[in-house]
Amino acid sequence: MKRFLAVSAILCTIFLSGCTDIRHRxxxxxxxxxxxxxxxxxxxxxxxxxxxxxxxxxxxxxxxxxxxxxxxxxxxxxxxxxxxxxxxxxxxxxxxxxxxxxxxxxxxxxxxxxxxxxxxxxxxxxxxxxxxxxxxxxxxxxxxxxxxxxxxxxxxxxxxxxxxxxxxxxxxxxxxxxxxxLSNDACRGAALLTDRWGDFGFSEISGGLTETILLDSCRIRFRIQQDSENRLIIRTIVRLSLRTGDPALAAQGATRMLQAFFRETATDFGADVCYLEEAARRCGITVPSAQQWREMLRNAAFEILIE
Amino acid sequence: MTRTTPEFSASELSAVLILCRLARFFCCETPYSTQYAAHMLLTGILQAILLIPVFLRKTPYAVPKLTMRILEGFSLVLAADTAADCYRLLTAADAPSPVLTMLLLFAAVFYAVSLPRPAIFRASVFLLAAAILAFALLPLGGLSSARILSLWTSPPAPQGLLSEWTESAELALIPMFAAAQPAASKKAAASWIGARCIALPAIVLFGTMQCGRLRTFHGNPFLLLLARVPLSDALRTDGLWLMLAVACALLACGFFLQSFCGCRLRAPIRRRTIGVSLLFALTILFIIYNVNGGILACAAIALTILQWYRPKEASA
Incomplete structure (x- = not known):
């Protein structure tokens, strides 16, 4: 057994101690x-x-x-x-x-x-x-x-x-x-949806004055329904956590950004880049073929609810 | 009345069984999807139903000789298959010198097999503890980047239940251990089922939430999961996880090989019985590559369950 262990140790030393030659990589x-x-x-x-x-x-x-x-x-x-x-x-x-x-x-x-x-x-x-x-x-x-x-x-x-x-x-x-x-607003809307930023600040004009708004976090949920004409109603429920600024102005800014994002992706092109298909499936909606799904997204009504 | 020392405890057997499944999980291409997690759960429940006789049995019994030879042959096939999976993982991870690593792995496996049986069982407890600690790091690192909506992403191709049967083939060996120690095997089988029905589907779901819509990734999805978790930035991680995967594969190989021949090492080798087991191993190998591993696993389990109720005298 000792001989076996010694041979194994030697083999390990020979085979495992060599490194990749860094001159070739x-x-x-x-x-x-x-x-x-x-x-x-x-x-x-x-x-x-x-x-x-x-x-x-x-x-x-x-x-x-x-x-x-x-x-x-x-x-x-x-x-x-x-x-x-x-x-x-x-x-x-x-x-x-x-x-x-x-x-x-x-x-x-x-x-x-x-x-x-x-x-x-x-x-x-x-x-x-x-x-x-x-x-x-x-x-x-x-x-x-x-x-x-x-x-x-x-x-x-x-x-x-x-x-x-x-x-x-x-x-x-x-x-x-x-x-x-995409426009700047749509880009910011996309960033808002992911909630993987460190600081999210923007300015809103109210009564001729510019106010700065800083967000701490943003939680987003989708509620998707179909009306009697099979038209999708996509409700985006946004829970904003403010660091500084007026809540009403923050809601106004967030709504504008998200609306721009949905308009420039889903409404204009029928694109689904924010897990709408998965949200629809979670809400019990059968997702049709690719062409029909794109068409449904183009015709969908997007509602933003800020909490 | 003489008191005999148990060959393995319940925790040791459960650790080694869980590690066998874990080795396959690391090495095989487990698809990360909600459907596969559901299939894992369903298979676990079905296997728990199959193991009801093990849970009901209170006294030791003798496995018929023919069944024993089949199970031994099956162990050998599982050892070879695990080694092949390990080689595949090393190659996929671009590890340096996979062939030499495998040679060293074989040396270590044969050394482990030559040790008394409790050595592998005891080592498996430590390794499982290390694996649990490592897995505990994953949610800590990746909770913030998980997307719950990914759980509703449609899979690109239908997932099969059979692959899960194939990858948990150690199930067929449980009755072999239950024959000697029903009480310990009962607990071990329960923990194995628990790990398969709760822990592994949870990891698959976590991977699904990390990977988002990316479903057609070629290669080992576990590497993809690691790459997606912020703890590890690189795709080709060769640190802790690769070592853990290789260690699990090594231990599983040792366990399967010891199940095949461990009992004979301390006794005179009878060529005839080894020959019969090898013949069965070859037959099983032929069936696996020509029919389906899942069917084979089911057949082995059915055969075992049908035969193990025989009284001890009848099999002697």
Whole structure:
């Protein structure tokens, strides 16, 4: 037995004490993907503490990894990406990356306007600015997992962060086409729905004076009913917890933001990006086919009740 | 009257049985959906009904020899299957040198099997305690990011009840232990059923709430759950959880192998009985890969339950 233990200890020492040779592996910080059409892809990658970008143009999205590794002459680990930048119409590379385990589901992502230079966008402290925008309730928290989950949902549309002219907003996308860029109010409404911000402040004008309102938290519930004509009545019950400001003005502001959000997503495009399908199912409503569900959302009446 | 020391206590047997299921949970692709959690619960209830004879039995009994050989063969198949699942997990997690890790795992398993039976049982209690502590961290880390509405997300494909039967195949071995110690086995079976009906569906529901609408994730969903919980930012976590998963798989393999041959280690090996068990193992393996593991598990349980009521003299 002693001999067996000694042999095992030696084997463990030999096999388990070796580390990965760090000279052959780098940790990517930012990965940028540009799609021109469905088949043409170019990818760029920047590593930690590295100013140079490694770029490659694989024939298909499936060939990202070998193309980048060949271009860089090194293996890449992308499990700790701080930002995934996208440019172009197609979002299929993101689904591919998630499926292949290249990116974590909570990896933040950003869609860039086609006119922007990805290198300069990636070189800026964009990732930190994006995090701050989420923390301050300007944008909802959206990762690769949310994007792919929403794209694979019944309505097939998803929201993602959008950057254009040094300004962050939200884009509504169906996987192949950018449908709309949401207004500031709609972006804030989306952030309000997620309730994953640190500080949520806004201003409202009352009697010619501007009042500042700070929220502590926001709890949202959906109550969905169907009227006699099968039209959906979606009641959003919002429970606001105020830190400072007038409750009536806070309710007014929150209602405006949520209404803008529902109008620009559900009413205009029939998009379901805030679990309306699940809420309907919970309320005992049978969810029809994708086309009918989109139509029902377009015709739905949205009511906001502030508590 | 001589007093005999029990080979295992109720807590030890329940720990080892729960860890066997946990090893499968870590290694297999358990879908995270409300429907699957409901199926887990339903299967647990059905299995509890199947185990009623174990709960009713008060005195030791003898398992017929043929049934014993079948169960031993089944244990061997389960050991091989668990090892294969463990290898799959190591590969999916991109662990360094999965083949070498498996070789070391086999060395450790064979060493564990060569130890007296209580060693594995005692180790399982410590490991289960560590697993419970680790699982307790998950809700602490991920409660704020859970979405309750995700529980109503429709699954992309219908979930099968049979997979849950296959992944809790250690059920078939419970009567084997109940034959020797009915009282301890009764409690162990109750805790195993409790863990399967309450703890595992709860973890699946928690995973469902974390993953939101993302349902078609390829790979081990447990890694997805870990990636979604703020405690761990990276998808490819190779820390505590991987060690825990491998340890559970190691212990389960050891337990299954010891169920297969442990009783013979201290006695002269009879080639004939080992040969019969191996033959059954091969037959079971053939059926698993050509028919369905669930049907096999049901058949093994039915066979055991039908035969174990025989009086001791009849089987001798």
């Amino acid at each position: 780098k940790y990517a910080d930012v990965l940028a993907i540009r799609t021109a059409d469905s088949d043409t892809v170019s990818a760029m990658l920047r590593c930690d503490n590295d100013k140079d970008w490694i770029s490659a143009s694989p024939d298909t999205a499936l060939l990202f990894q070998p193309a980048l590794e060949t271009a860089g002459g090194i293996q890449f680990s992308t499990g700790h990406l701080s930002l995934l930048i996208l440019q172009g119409d197609s979002l299929s590379p993101v689904q591919q990356l998630l499926r292949d385990g290249w990116v974590a589901p909570n990896c933040p992502l950003l869609l860039c306007d086609p006119s922007e230079d990805i290198r300069s966008v990636g070189d800026e402290k964009l990732s930190d600015q994006q995090k701050a925008a989420v923390e301050n309730g300007l944008l909802p928290e959206i990762g690769v997992g949310e994007l792919v989950g929403n794209l694979e949902s019944r309505t097939g549309m998803a929201l993602l962060h959008y950057h254009s002219n040094n300004h962050f907003s939200l884009a509504l996308h169906n996987g192949t086409t950018l449908l709309a860029v």
